[in-house]
Amino acid sequence: MAIDAATVRKVARLARLAQPEETLEKLAGELNGIMNWIEQLNEVDTDGVEPMTSVVQVPTPMRADVVTEGGDPEVVLSNAPRRAGNFFVVPKVVE
Amino acid sequence: MTEKSKVIEGRTGPWEIVLGLEVHAQVASNAKLFSGAAVGFGAGPNEQVSLVDAAMPGMLPVINGHCVEQAVKTGLGLKAQINLKSHFDRKNYFYPDLPQGYQISQYKHPIVGEGEVIVEHDDGSTFMVRIERLHLEQDAGKSLHDQDPGATYIDLNRAGTALMEIVSMPDMRSAEEAAAYVKKLRTILVYLGTSDGDMEKGNLRADVNVSVCRPGAYEKYRETGSFSHLGTRCEIKNVNSYRYIQQAIEYEARRQIEILEEGGSISQETRLFDPTKGETRSMRSKEEAHDYRYFPDPDLLPLDLDPAWVKAIEATLPELPDAKKARLQAQYGLTAYDAQVLITEQARADFYEEAAKGRDAKLTANWVTNDLAARLTAGGFAIEDSPIKPAGIAELVQLIEEGVISSKIAKDVFERMWAGEGAAGAIVEKQGLRQVSDTGELEAIIDKLIADNPGQAAQVKEKPQAIGWFVGQVMKATGGKANPGVINGMLRAKLGG
Known part of the structure; x- marks a missing residue:
């Protein structure tokens, strides 16, 4: 998979990263290097092998349906750059 | 299956509506899907938020077993296939009420597969809506845009609450059918106790996919299963009442027909229904974000259900x-x-x-x-x-x-x-409301009526239905307490009606 400057621009935008235009080509080159390196994995024959999404082979732990957390807005809001009462306040977002 | 299609006459000929729904139903549970914070309505801002919900670094999600059970139960109630293996994916997008920067959802492998719902029309006839899938996912927080002209307020109480997204096939053919489907789905959920289905509180909301086509095209789609026979669809987000669902569909269908009849084409997009104006409008902000870059959530293990557990849940289903x-x-x-x-x-x-x-x-x-x-x-x-x-x-x-x-x-x-x-x-x-069936008492009243109204009495011989007047008079005289059967019999005997 070849990554060009346009792809880098799009990915950066989706990740909300401000990437100066003049850095895109250089980044594309670096990312291509990384991708090529990872693509070596394609050399392994994985026909008929189920994709593995986790290396941990234990059943999913499940929690009981019991309230054990919350009830402390001060803790939750303690890192908020801006707050009003117990609300987080963020720059205006409009639909 | 859906013979009851509704044709809309356009300038260039007839059109038909095709509708598919994505219903988001809040799972009835005490705690959230991946944290131990409370689920509920009416708490103060950010009072029901754990550090997991607020996406603090290093916090890890642990799934609420009851929510999984509720999803399975719902799947069984929809006569759907239960997928013993499913897993969670991250759906990536940025919005301030989504602190993680992604929603944990199930994309490729949902917990519930294909099912069906039988829906009643107003006239009692029925039609079937096929269910494509049901998956578990997190709800987002709440944004308040009207508190400050230059800022948005965020309350994360709802963030992380478990939702079931129930996706239908495009099997509804009119606004009424769409509303009837949501009603039926809601009834089933409430019977199952897996969601309270409270639309006013936003615990049941629908995204409506609307497209239009010429008569005959839908049948071709059903025959071949190929969506290419159908028109391009637009998705109307978050409609939360039966009335709005109908209004949004009717407006949107007319909008699409107008564009097509003028030679234009429909672009697939997400739209918002504005209840005050009764119209839908494009949500441009969401368009660019459509690239969700789903991938399996590495914080969560795949869900592996025990068939015996599913059987045990099945045994608890109420009569539906x-x-x-x-x-x-x-x-x-x-x-x-x-x-x-x-x-x-x-x-x-x-x-x-x-x-x-x-x-x-x-x-x-x-x-x-x-x-x-x-x-x-x-x-x-x-x-x-x-x-x-x-x-x-x-x-x-x-x-x-x-x-x-x-x-x-x-x-x-x-x-x-x-x-x-x-x-x-x-x-x-x-x-003293006991019906008077005492013939003696009634006889006196009847005899007096006949004596006082000889003209009416004579009429009964020619027109038997004229007896009704006497029945009415006896009822009046007894304050409605006379037994109508008894009076009728007595009057007939006396008047020969």
Whole structure:
């Protein structure tokens, strides 16, 4: 998979990263290097092998349906750059 | 299956609507899907938020087993395939009310696969909506845009609450069918106890996919399964009432037809319904974000369900609306209509069955679905809180059955029961409402009427239906307490009608 400057621009935008235009080509080159390196994995024959999404082979732990957390807005809001009462306040977002 | 398609006449010929719905139902649970914070309505801002919900670094999600059980239960209620293996994916997008920067959802492998829902039209006929899938996902927080002109306020109480997204196939062909489907789905969820289905609180909301096509195209799609026969669809987000669902669909279909008839084409997009203007508009902000870059969530292990556990859940399923309806019809000889009205709420059907024990089934159904239902609605009562209990209705029906009171007097007795004057029998005795079947007393009244109205009496011989006038007069003279059957018989004997 070849990554060009346009792809880098799009990915950066989706990740909300401000990437100066003049850095895109250089980044594309670096990312291509990384991708090529990872693509070596394609050399392994994985026909008929189920994709593995986790290396941990234990059943999913499940929690009981019991309230054990919350009830402390001060803790939750303690890192908020801006707050009003117990609300987080963020720059205006409009639909 | 959907013979009831609704044709819209355009300038260039007829069009048809095709609708598919994504319904988001909040899972009935105490705690959230991946944290131990409370789920609930009406708490102060950010009071029901854990550090997991706020996406603090290093916090890890642990799934709430009850929410998984609720999803499986819902799947079984929708006669759907339960996928013993499923997993969670991250759906990536940025919005301030989504602190993680991604929603944990199930993309490739949902917990529930294909199912079906049988839906009733208003006229009692039915159609089937195929369910494509049901998956578990997190809800987002709430953004308040109207508190400050330059800022948005965020409350994360809802963030992380478990939702079931139920995706239908495009099997609805009119706004009414879409609303009827949501109603039926809601009834099933409430019966199952897997969601309270409260639309006013936003616990049940729908995204509506609307497209239009020429007659015949939909049938081709059903034959071949190829969506290429259908028009391009637009998705109307977050419509949260039956009325808005219908309004949004009608507006959107007309908008699309207008564009197509002018030679334009529909671009697939997400739109928002504005209830105050009654129109849909493009949500440009969401368009660029459509690239969600799903990938398996590395914080969560795949869900691996034990078939025995699924079987155990299946054993706890209550009698569902369709089965209950069929049983009420078979067991009590009710019409499809009466049975349908009764099963709309589980509690109403229960109330009915208790009241109907040993009583006239049809008569009891009438009282429960008409007089009582009207009173309950007007007073804002749930049937569970009805001041008149099933035994009260049963006693009233018994009095009518035994001829102690007429149906007309029964209405009066019912009103007095509602007003808290006591049980039906006691009211009848106290108010002297017992039907007069005493022929001696009635004979005197009738003889006097005939003597006073010889013209009318003579008329009955030629026009037997003129007897009705006498029946009315006797009723009037007895304050409605005369037994109409007895009067009729006596009048016939005397007047030869």
